[in-house]
Amino acid sequence: MTSFPRCAAAIISCLAIFADVGWAQTDVRLFFIARTKNANTVCYDARLAKNGSLDVHGPIHGYWTLWATDSTGTSREELNELEKRMAFGYSVKKCTPTSCSISLAALRSRTVEVSFHGTTPRAVTTIAGKTSYLKKIFVVSGGGFVVPRVSSATLYGTDTVSGAEVRETITPR
Numbered sequence: 001m002t003s004f005p006r007c008a009a010a011i012i013s014c015l016a017i018f019a020d021v022g023w024a025q026t027d028v029r030l031f032f033i034a035r036t037k038n039a040n041t042v043c044y045d046a047r048l049a050k051n052g053s054l055d056v057h058g059p060i061h062g063y064w065t066l067w068a069t070d071s072t073g074t075s076r077e078e079l080n081e082l083e084k085r086m087a088f089g090y091s092v093k094k095c096t097p098t099s100c101s102i103s104l105a106a107l108r109s110r111t112v113e114v115s116f117h118g119t120t121p122r123a124v125t126t127i128a129g130k131t132s133y134l135k136k137i138f139v140v141s142g143g144g145f146v147v148p149r150v151s152s153a154t155l156y157g158t159d160t161v162s163g164a165e166v167r168e169t170i171t172p173r
Contacts (some may be wrong), residue, residue: 053097
């Protein structure tokens with residue numbers, strides 16, 4: 001029978017090996033979606049491997065920050081399957097350790113490119129005709145029996161060239 005200290009040492013050694021190959025992750029906030037419904041936000045973070053590159057197996061992490069019940073912003077909840085498919089989900093395309101392209105369920109008309117600007121991953125899309133760093137999407141909704149009807153979505157960001165704040169409101173057709 002193997003002793004507990006030997007098993008614990010073996011487990012710690014395995015964890016150290018996995019950490020060295022870049023399995024340890026760090027998340028960096030890219031942007032968030034806020035809504036008129038309540039104070040909760042859906043946050044989208046870039047997932048970085050230990051070596052600082054994008055985690056090609058799961059480069060984006062979307063989740064709720066539950067501001068309505070916790071004013072510190074530390075309470076989180078994963079998106080459920082319906083939320084991922086209908087409103088707040090995303091699909092990742094063309095992922096490399098330095099960039100990926102994502103399509104948001106909430107904003108199908110735009111592609112968001114995630115890439116490094118300096119050492120920081122940023123979400124880049126077109127806002128008001130300008131290539132911009134996406135910071136926030138604010139959704140105005142109401143009505144609807146099961147699923148709220150979206151009245152508008154306003155994108156907020158910073159022009160990548162001039163550094164000026166940019167904003168664009170999109171209304172559904």
